[in-house]
Amino acid sequence: MLTWKEVMEFAVRGNLEPDRRVEKTDEEWKAILTPEQFRITRKKGTEAAHSGALCSIYDAGLYNCVCCNTPLFDSTIKFESGSGWPSFTQPIKPNAIKYEKDNMYGMVRVEVMCSTCDAHQGHVFPDGPEPSGLRYCINSESMKLDKED
Numbered sequence: 001m002l003t004w005k006e007v008m009e010f011a012v013r014g015n016l017e018p019d020r021r022v023e024k025t026d027e028e029w030k031a032i033l034t035p036e037q038f039r040i041t042r043k044k045g046t047e048a049a050h051s052g053a054l055c056s057i058y059d060a061g062l063y064n065c066v067c068c069n070t071p072l073f074d075s076t077i078k079f080e081s082g083s084g085w086p087s088f089t090q091p092i093k094p095n096a097i098k099y100e101k102d103n104m105y106g107m108v109r110v111e112v113m114c115s116t117c118d119a120h121q122g123h124v125f126p127d128g129p130e131p132s133g134l135r136y137c138i139n140s141e142s143m144k145l146d147k148e149d
C-alpha cells in the first residue's frame with residue numbers, strides 16, 4: 001500500500017515505469033476528447049466542485065483514464081470525501097499513476113497523472129482515511145467508469 005512518504009519520494013526522485021506508453025499530439029487528443037476533457041487532461045484544468053458525473057457514483061467497476069483507457073482506480077478504493085470530486089485512497093497499482101510537485105497558485109501540491117499518457121487527473125493529499133492516509137482527488141472528466149456487470 002502506498003503512503004504519503006512514498007508518494008513524496010516519487011514526486012521528488014522520479015516515478016515508476018508504466019507498463020506501456022501512449023503518446024499523441026494535442027491535435028490527435030482533440031480529435032478523440034470533448035473540449036472539457038481536453039482542457040482538464042491535457043491542459044491541467046479542474047472541473048467545478050460537485051459538477052462531475054462520477055462524484056456520487058459508487059457502482060462496481062474500474063475507473064479508466066479517459067485518454068488512453070488504462071485502469072487507474074477501482075470502486076473498492078473510492079470513498080466519499082465531501083470535497084465535491086471523486087476520491088480514492090490508492091491507485092489500482094503503484095505504477096499506474098505518476099506524481100509531480102505542483103507549485104501553482106503559491107501552494108505546494110502533488111499532481112496526479114496517468115503514467116501511461118500523462119493525462120492530468122487531479123491531486124493527492126495526505127488527509128485521507130486510514131490505513132493509507134491518502135486522498136486522491138480526481139476530476140470526473142479525466143476518467144470513464146468501466147462498470148462491472
Ligand SMILES: [Zn+2]
Pocket residue numbers: 065066067068069070114115116117118119
Ligand atoms: Zn492515460
